[in-house]
Amino acid sequence: MRVVVEQVDSLDDPRLADYAHQTDVALKKSRGSEHGLYLAESLLVMQRALAAGHRPRSVLALGGSVDDAVAALEAKPGGADVDGPGDVVVPVFSGPGDLLEQLTGYVLHRGLIASMHRPALPTVEALLADARRVVIIENVADPTNVGAIFRSVAAIGADAVLVTDRCSDPFYRRAIRVSMGTVLQVPWGRVGAWPATKELLAASGxxxxxxxxxxxxxxxxxxxxxxxxxxxxxxxxxxxxxTLEALGAADTIVRIPMAHGIDSLNVAATAAVAMYALAD
Structure with missing residues (x-):
């Protein structure tokens, strides 16, 4: 992988298409990528993506962040020292701050955004093989809550996360941001209907x-x-x-007792409390 810094001076530059107010859905369907793309905001999140083995397509950076981006990319195993006919070039785009603000929709300051290739998701069987604690997120639509759950999983401790088909995508921009990039570290995959999911879980004990x-x-x-x-x-x-299907698949229904007439916690808070209670 070779890293090349390239200056941009026009919002019409086709090389900036990944950053031009693209929706999460559009990025997931991006051409030229086997599984789609996602955006990693900030140096920390990009470093976590690289550490997880995710491939960068390009980086958009300002000021001193250009040097930070180059250093992080070159520190990736097999980074900028790889050369030859099969070499992959990763451009680091830089330009005037006001131009990039118009492009991305917010002030980058000294930050950066990386366009990353989505990896192939592991199978549920592979995720369960050596796990002791897993978290299943059913139909949680808010990416903020999904990201917060992943952050708690990473911090407090679970081995994997499974999400249902109607759950918000953990690779959506807001979920990645709220999770501080931990959705890129915690192994996760998708599950289908409850009867098959219950069978897989039971088979793995x-x-x-x-x-x-x-x-x-x-x-x-x-x-x-x-x-x-x-x-x-x-x-x-x-x-x-x-759902009734999820409750029907449960071996035990567990509650967190509430006071003052409160009937529930936020789902992300519930995840943190439950994982802490079960921590070794």
Missing amino acids: FHVAALALRDDSVTLRAFAARAPERVALVLGAEGDGL
Whole structure:
């Protein structure tokens, strides 16, 4: 991989298409990329993406961030020292701050944005093979909550995250930003219908614990006191909570007792509390 700094002076430059107010959906369908693209904002997030083995397509940077971007790219294993006919060039675009603000829609200051190739997702079987704790996010539509859950998973401790088809994409820009790039570190994959998902979990020895306020539930403290070796925590959508299919697939319904008439926590807060209770 060779890193080349290139100056840009026009918003019409076709090389900047990845950054020109593209939606997350459009980036996911981008041509020239097997699995689509995502945007990594800030040096820290780009470094986490590179450390996870994700391939950069280009970087948009300002001021001192140009040098930071080049250094980070060249520090990638097999970075700028690779040469030859199969060499891949990664451009680092730089230009006037006001121009780049118009392009991206906000002030970059001394920051950067990297256009990254989405990796192929691992299979559910591979994710479960050596895991003890997994988090399943069912139909959570808000990317802010998805990102916050991933950040808690990375910080407090779970081995993998599984998301349903109707869940917001963890590679969406806001989810990556809120997670501080941890969605690029935590292994995750997608699951389908509950009968097949339950079968996979059972075959791997997982006890399914669904978080919900129900009369037949047990408290989180009681469940944690005698938690099985392998647990899959299931978290539901904002407002609607878990579906009947998810509740039906659960081995145990677990609740977090509430005070002052409060009937629920934010789903990201629930994830953090539950994971902490089950931490070794």
